């Protein structure tokens with residue numbers, strides 16, 4: 001099975017709660033408030049890492065959590081911030097949210113993307129002293145961190161993708177032109193997961209991806225299926241390798257092309273180079289014949305090369321041709337991809353524009369046999385999340401905020417009285433018994 005996708009739970013740390021505490025002073029019964037703030041919750045950060053090339057680990061460990069912030073304490077001591085969780089992911093990892101929305105695309109080694117922000121710490125009571133409130137017992141709760149389920153998907157970002165039948169010599173080619181050491185064997189389906197290698201050519205280099213072999217019917221699940229073709233979806237150029245010993249070389253070429261097309265029609269328009277492999281043991285006339293047959297099938301779609309990985313024949317020529325093609329593609333797409341990295345550097349789920357507005361709706365609750373006034377709005381919801389409903393002073397503060405914002409006024413207009421049940425987020429409360 002190919003582990004190119006994984007479902008994970010991403011959870012940033014909760015902010016620590018603010019503290020309620022008073023200074024102890026000799027001769028003074030109760031000193032001023034000195035409860036410290038809660039620390040920030042840690043972020044979950046994805047870090048692109050070239051040395052990681054599968055998402056396998058996430059299958060075993062699908063919960064990606066950062067540390068919570070610690071609560072504030074006396075003497076205005078701020079709680080320690082939670083540690084960020086730095087998660088190393090393969091370059092080419094795509095993160096999508098619930099309805100398939102793209103959340104992050106890790107395009108480079110060491111690129112960092114904050115995929116979930118930790119919650120802010122709550123204020124301690126030291127913040128709430130005023131001329132009328134000398135001994136405030138108010139403290140805020142820390143905010144929850146971002147938390148959501150996401151799908152990780154790996155699509156390699158190589159320059160060149162190697163495609164072809166099993167046993168065509170893809171892994172051998174990679175092992176000879178790059179530093180990679182993939183498994184090689186004289187049977188089909190040796191390669192089960194993609195291999196990456198860097199080939200140096202002239203004064204540049206090419207990142208090459210070797211993937212499992214395709215067979216006719218792969219799109220219907222034959223052989224290893226065609227799921228792994230996702231890894232060449234984002235490669236600039238395809239190198240189609242065909243064993244020079246193949247009987248019907250034109251048919252072989254067409255079969256692979258047809259599987260590519262079934263997987264993703266765009267792949268047949270991808271710039272491509274074709275190479276006949278294992279040429280060292282064949283007579284020149286036979287090679288010439290095979291090449292001719294292939295040329296008819298390929299038309300002017302691709303350049304054709306003849307190579308032998310064992311004898312190191314023709315390798316430089318193919319690499320140069322690939323490099324030229326890759327350069328052309330990169331030039332064409334340059335303007336489009338320039339700002340992708342910067343665009344996706346931070347995802348702020350909780351930093352959506354702070355909506356100042358609110359709406360009030362009423363709902364009949366059978367359980368309470370009463371109307372419930374549901375208040376929604378980003379700003380008020382945030383305050384409510386930070387309110388500890390166990391302490392009446394905290395609830396009174398929420399009421400003061402709602403008054404200031406004008407929400408209390410609207411509640412009255414909507415028919416609410418002092419005894420009415422109000423709901424914000426999932427919490428129901430009344431102001432009646434808080435007086």
Ligand SMILES: Nc1nc2c(ncn2[C@@H]2O[C@H](COP(=O)(O)OP(=O)(O)OP(=O)(O)O)[C@@H](O)[C@H]2O)c(=O)[nH]1
Pocket residue numbers: 164165166167168169170171172173183184185186187188189190191192211212213214277278279280281307308309310311
């Ligand atoms: N004579 C000769 N044999 C080669 C050459 N390149 C590869 N082979 C042999 O072909 C067989 C298959 O090579 P691989 O590189 O494993 O083929 P592959 O395309 O990666 O195969 P899968 O991973 O199964 O798709 C091995 O026995 C290789 O030694 C070559 O240049 N000359």
Ligand SMILES: [Mg+2]
Pocket residue numbers: 170171172183184190191210211212213
């Ligand atoms: Mg292989």
